[in-house]
Amino acid sequence: MTTNAADQALRERAMKVVPGGMYGHEATTLLPASYPQFFERGEGAYIWDVDGNRYLDFMCAYGPNLLGYNNGQVNDVAVAQLAKGDTLTGPSAHFVDLAEALVGMVSHADWAMFCKNGTDATTMAMTTARAQTGKRRILVAEGAYHGAAPWCTPMPAGIVPEERAFISKYQYNDVASLEATVAEAGDDLAAIFASPFKHDAFIDQALPDPAYAKRARELCDETGAMLIVDDVRAGFRLIRDCSWELVGVRPDMSCWGKSFANGHPISALLGNDRCREGASHIYVTGSFWFAAVPMAAGVETLRILRESDYLENSVRLGTMWREGLDALAAKHGFALRQTGPVQMPQILFDNDPDYRTGFAWGEAMLKRGVYVHPWHNMFFCAVMTEADIQFALAAADDAFASVRAQIGSIEPHPVVLMFLTAMAGTH
Amino acid sequence: MTTNAADQALRERAMKVVPGGMYGHEATTLLPASYPQFFERGEGAYIWDVDGNRYLDFMCAYGPNLLGYNNGQVNDVAVAQLAKGDTLTGPSAHFVDLAEALVGMVSHADWAMFCKNGTDATTMAMTTARAQTGKRRILVAEGAYHGAAPWCTPMPAGIVPEERAFISKYQYNDVASLEATVAEAGDDLAAIFASPFKHDAFIDQALPDPAYAKRARELCDETGAMLIVDDVRAGFRLIRDCSWELVGVRPDMSCWGKSFANGHPISALLGNDRCREGASHIYVTGSFWFAAVPMAAGVETLRILRESDYLENSVRLGTMWREGLDALAAKHGFALRQTGPVQMPQILFDNDPDYRTGFAWGEAMLKRGVYVHPWHNMFFCAVMTEADIQFALAAADDAFASVRAQIGSIEPHPVVLMFLTAMAGTH
Numbered sequence: 001m002t003t004n005a006a007d008q009a010l011r012e013r014a015m016k017v018v019p020g021g022m023y024g025h026e027a028t029t030l031l032p033a034s035y036p037q038f039f040e041r042g043e044g045a046y047i048w049d050v051d052g053n054r055y056l057d058f059m060c061a062y063g064p065n066l067l068g069y070n071n072g073q074v075n076d077v078a079v080a081q082l083a084k085g086d087t088l089t090g091p092s093a094h095f096v097d098l099a100e101a102l103v104g105m106v107s108h109a110d111w112a113m114f115c116k117n118g119t120d121a122t123t124m125a126m127t128t129a130r131a132q133t134g135k136r137r138i139l140v141a142e143g144a145y146h147g148a149a150p151w152c153t154p155m156p157a158g159i160v161p162e163e164r165a166f167i168s169k170y171q172y173n174d175v176a177s178l179e180a181t182v183a184e185a186g187d188d189l190a191a192i193f194a195s196p197f198k199h200d201a202f203i204d205q206a207l208p209d210p211a212y213a214k215r216a217r218e219l220c221d222e223t224g225a226m227l228i229v230d231d232v233r234a235g236f237r238l239i240r241d242c243s244w245e246l247v248g249v250r251p252d253m254s255c256w257g258k259s260f261a262n263g264h265p266i267s268a269l270l271g272n273d274r275c276r277e278g279a280s281h282i283y284v285t286g287s288f289w290f291a292a293v294p295m296a297a298g299v300e301t302l303r304i305l306r307e308s309d310y311l312e313n314s315v316r317l318g319t320m321w322r323e324g325l326d327a328l329a330a331k332h333g334f335a336l337r338q339t340g341p342v343q344m345p346q347i348l349f350d351n352d353p354d355y356r357t358g359f360a361w362g363e364a365m366l367k368r369g370v371y372v373h374p375w376h377n378m379f380f381c382a383v384m385t386e387a388d389i390q391f392a393l394a395a396a397d398d399a400f401a402s403v404r405a406q407i408g409s410i411e412p413h414p415v416v417l418m419f420l421t422a423m424a425g426t427h
Numbered sequence: 428m429t430t431n432a433a434d435q436a437l438r439e440r441a442m443k444v445v446p447g448g449m450y451g452h453e454a455t456t457l458l459p460a461s462y463p464q465f466f467e468r469g470e471g472a473y474i475w476d477v478d479g480n481r482y483l484d485f486m487c488a489y490g491p492n493l494l495g496y497n498n499g500q501v502n503d504v505a506v507a508q509l510a511k512g513d514t515l516t517g518p519s520a521h522f523v524d525l526a527e528a529l530v531g532m533v534s535h536a537d538w539a540m541f542c543k544n545g546t547d548a549t550t551m552a553m554t555t556a557r558a559q560t561g562k563r564r565i566l567v568a569e570g571a572y573h574g575a576a577p578w579c580t581p582m583p584a585g586i587v588p589e590e591r592a593f594i595s596k597y598q599y600n601d602v603a604s605l606e607a608t609v610a611e612a613g614d615d616l617a618a619i620f621a622s623p624f625k626h627d628a629f630i631d632q633a634l635p636d637p638a639y640a641k642r643a644r645e646l647c648d649e650t651g652a653m654l655i656v657d658d659v660r661a662g663f664r665l666i667r668d669c670s671w672e673l674v675g676v677r678p679d680m681s682c683w684g685k686s687f688a689n690g691h692p693i694s695a696l697l698g699n700d701r702c703r704e705g706a707s708h709i710y711v712t713g714s715f716w717f718a719a720v721p722m723a724a725g726v727e728t729l730r731i732l733r734e735s736d737y738l739e740n741s742v743r744l745g746t747m748w749r750e751g752l753d754a755l756a757a758k759h760g761f762a763l764r765q766t767g768p769v770q771m772p773q774i775l776f777d778n779d780p781d782y783r784t785g786f787a788w789g790e791a792m793l794k795r796g797v798y799v800h801p802w803h804n805m806f807f808c809a810v811m812t813e814a815d816i817q818f819a820l821a822a823a824d825d826a827f828a829s830v831r832a833q834i835g836s837i838e839p840h841p842v843v844l845m846f847l848t849a850m851a852g853t854h
Contacts, residue, residue, distance in 0.1 A: 020707035038518055069512060091453060099445055280450070371516060
């Protein structure tokens with residue numbers, strides 16, 4: 001018997017001491033009403049909410065869980081390091097070990113700088129590009145998420161336009177749009193940002209067109225600007241290298257975070273020698289940026305990534321999930337749009353502009369012990385098994401049937417409607 | 428026999444894979460040449476560098492070490508929580524526990540939001556103030572450090588002036604300067620930032636003049652602007668509340684970090700109901716902001732702060748250290764300027780404009796097993812003892828004698844000279 005009494009009690013307490021009750025990407029504001037806000041624990045591929053309900057977790061903490069929650073090898077290293085020291089009056093040797101490990105794995109990289117948030121890494125990339133080139137204009141793809149600082153947060157309440165001066169938008173995968181935006185920048189182009197693939201929320205994902213990626217590289221070479229791949233979300237989920245190695249393009253900088261210490265808090269900016277000088281001049285720091293525990297955990301995580309078949313396993317199971325879901329959807333008379341790499345799937349329903357069908361299916365899956373997201377890309381982790389996918393497919397079969405039975409009487413989520421209206425107003 | 432062979436080897440490796448070899452506030456670029464860059468471990472009040480040299484650590488990791496390194500009570504909680512889960516697909520109940528604990532301890536606060544860097548908290552305060560008031564102008568004291576984002580980093584390489592639009596400077600503790608800067612803002616004032624005391628690097632510290640603090644409060648009340656105390660560095664080291672309770676002034680927001688989870692990575696913005704609405708509208712988030720381990724560690728740290736005499740112990744030992752040092756300095760013919768709260772001491776030498784005497788004394792202290800900083804405020808932690816201070820005073824007696832013997836032949840640090848020249852050029 002599913003209950004959410006503990007979750008509700010925590011929500012009521014949170015409403016008093018947290019503005020709006022919760023904030024940021026883990027708030028359930030834009031999720032179906034039955035989705036839990038608070039969790040008790042995670043183990044392997046599963047999470048338990050505070051009411052003891054277990055879910056196979058296709059969100060993986062929105063990315064950080066790459067090897068499985070509570071990975072013993074990584075956490076043993078972390079606990080041992082914690083007893084020696086975490087944040088000290090200077091960095092530990094693991095700082096150098098981790099920088100060498102990343103530079104060794106990521107082909108374009110000659111150097112590394114560590115920080116805490118993905119946003120730290122993208123902001124440092126922007127500032128480094130300006131310091132290196134002496135130019136100001138930064139190009140980002142329309143709709144791409146590069147963090148939640150004033151220059152990039154997707155919902156700009158409290159942001160003044162000046163904080164986004166010299167930020168221009170182009171269309172991802174559109175060479176003509178990229179060229180036109182570069183031309184508009186004239187001789188003031190500092191950098192072009194690109195996501196490794198188009199993984200914007202609410203819409204179909206798109207893999208990078210090699211022609212677009214190569215043209216971005218050429219335009220940076222022609223103008224002296226820096227090419228930056230924001231691999232915070234997809235890093236090491238597509239390849240054991242920068243994701244754009246898959247299209248044969250090497251950026252000058254790449255941004256990393258979320259998963260390379262399997263959930264221990266650390267992010268990184270990697271760069272080549274073309275912008276080493278600029279990177280050495282910017283002043284960035286943080287209270288916990290030099291902490292030893294996440295760096296030790298990162299060294300161990302990267303070793304496992306190099307030595308295990310985590311990636312191949314995710315691709316195999318992701319394919320099984322995608323193909324199985326397509327067959328089940330068809331059986332129940334639904335058409336899905338499954339996009340993005342199979343190991344980072346986006347699952348949207350066709351003819352579902354206000355997401356009501358997707359939300360209903362999500363709730364039906366949740367009830368059956370599978371946590372899927374109705375509008376954000378999902379993630380596979382290394383410890384998922386065929387049995388897990390079979391469990392999820394059985395749940396999906398039931399869930400599709402349940403939604404089919406309700407169809408016609410499903411109401412859209414009121415907050416989603418407000419959000420979609422607001423988003424439409426900004427374009 | 429002191430050696431630094433391991434440190435030197437790591438520096439050489441770091442120079443290849445980190446721009447400039449190191450960056451940020453823990454880089455030794457502006458410290459005496461013998462100061463180690465890399466550390467092996469910390470225990471209680473002591474740190475060991477990678478060559479095995481032990482130091483009584485008056486930096487406390489630049490603040491995060493409040494209860495002593497590797498505090499068993501806090502770390503037992505952290506390790507137990509790590510096995511249950513850290514970064515999951517949603518926050519844990521500790522999120523609410525910690526928000527309630529902080530709101531319970533900090534008089535002005537009605538709500539809390541958690542983040543990772545001190546800079547996250549100050550940037551969220553700025554954005555919340557703008558979202559709440561609909562106004563743009565932000566006042567900060569000249570020379571105050573509020574983080575390393577584009578709007579506030581003290582060394583603005585790679586920053587465009589537009590990123591600092593609507594940031595105005597006033598003179599700390601100067602009512603006339605504050606009033607004039609508020610007047611210049613006209614009807615566009617969003618917030619006044621204040622450090623709890625003037626703890627700028629390189630100069631004497633200054634406690635807040637109550638007249639200045641009260642006037643800042645009045646000006647915010649008159650204009651509808653938000654008063655923000657940046658307690659990231661000093662939080663819980665002066666009082667078990669917001670630091671400006673000591674001068675009877677309650678801000679609308681306060682920024683916290685570094686120490687409230689005893690070094691586990693978390694920071695926070697606290698606010699009152701005057702700006703709850705604005706805080707609920709900004710979009711801020713981070714990959715690890717909802718992680719359970721630092722929140723569990725924070726709840727335990729706050730419990731210890733409430734139930735122990737950590738603060739009174741630090742004041743008692745800080746007074747012993749300050750008075751003892753003054754006597755020893757006089758004995759050796761030096762005059763010190765010891766400023767700031769005794770538990771967050773700044774120690775500068777009189778007649779030492781290029782810091783050469785302070786640097787020489789720092790090196791002499793380091794050689795004798797005491798890590799002091801020649802231009803940044805220092806920190807006491809709860810587990811320091813009278814025996815530790817006696818050890819440090821004995822070292823200081825020797826160190827003063829050693830510097831006295833060298834006086835006249837000490838050269839200034841070349842990077843400090845470059846830095847001071849550059850700083851002079853910006854004023």
